[in-house]
Amino acid sequence: MVGMLSRAIKKCEKNPVIAEVKVHSPKHGDLLRGRNEIDILRAYERAGAVGISYITESKNFKGSFEVFKKICSSTELPVLRKDFITSKEDVERTAQAGGSAVLLIARILRDDIPEFADFAAEHGLDALIEVHSEDELEFALEARRAMIGINNRDIAKLELDDGNVTVTEKIAPLIPDGFLKVSESGISSIDDLRKALQYTNAVLIGTAFMRAEDPEKIVRVFVEARI
Numbered sequence: 333m334v335g336m337l338s339r340a341i342k343k344c345e346k347n348p349v350i351a352e353v354k355v356h357s358p359k360h361g362d363l364l365r366g367r368n369e370i371d372i373l374r375a376y377e378r379a380g381a382v383g384i385s386y387i388t389e390s391k392n393f394k395g396s397f398e399v400f401k402k403i404c405s406s407t408e409l410p411v412l413r414k415d416f417i418t419s420k421e422d423v424e425r426t427a428q429a430g431g432s433a434v435l436l437i438a439r440i441l442r443d444d445i446p447e448f449a450d451f452a453a454e455h456g457l458d459a460l461i462e463v464h465s466e467d468e469l470e471f472a473l474e475a476r477r478a479m480i481g482i483n484n485r486d487i488a489k490l491e492l493d494d495g496n497v498t499v500t501e502k503i504a505p506l507i508p509d510g511f512l513k514v515s516e517s518g519i520s521s522i523d524d525l526r527k528a529l530q531y532t533n534a535v536l537i538g539t540a541f542m543r544a545e546d547p548e549k550i551v552r553v554f555v556e557a558r559i
């Protein structure tokens with residue numbers, strides 16, 4: 333394993349939950365509701381999240397690279413940068429900003445996945461290679477060392493689908509043990525959590541935590557749940 337995020341997941345003794353600071357989504361609109369990203373980060377830290385995810389894409393998710401840098405400099409937890417990365421410069425900027433991991437979307441990078449994953453590793457970053465289908469998995473499995481994120485939603489639909497953990501149930505068994513597996517998106521209950529962690533090493537949750545009255549409380553419930 334390369335970066336801080338994969339190491340943190342492997343040594344995590346509770347449910348490894350990557351908590352996403354998600355300020356806006358095409359489906360639910362404003363998720364920040366006047367709060368400050370750093371306050372959400374602190375709630376996630378106090379609740380025991382294994383890592384933090386932040387979307388820097390601005391058009392559909394209202395993210396910003398400046399906020400990503402601020403989050404990275406404000407926490408000891410590993411931070412994953414989520415965006416529709418298409419250039420190595422963007423991978424390098426992620427490392428320079430203090431990020432620990434970068435999302436590489438198999439559907440976008442396709443045959444370039446192994447090269448981008450190696451480039452990320454050379455910069456000390458974990459690559460979370462995201463797939464939503466079996467044929468996308470073919471590209472991800474060409475990468476020698478990486479984490480594979482199974483997106484339960486179809487990112488091409490910009491999350492307007494609900495997504496559910498059946499995508500994880502279908503795809504995870506096709507991934508060899510050498511890869512760390514993360515189930516992402518559409519996880520909103522302990523039942524979803526239990527199902528996802530039967531097949532993967534960690535989960536990544538954003539909307540359910542951002543919509544909750546008390547993010548610290550709900551994240552702690554997911555982290556501590558006996559499943």
Ligand SMILES: O=P(O)(O)OC[C@@H](O)[C@@H](O)c1c[nH]c2ccccc12
Binds near residue numbers: 354389393415462518
């Ligand atoms: O809000 P959810 O359903 O818990 O999903 C979080 C995260 O997986 C989702 O935001 C995401 C997964 N892959 C992405 C790629 C770009 C933007 C966002 C994403």
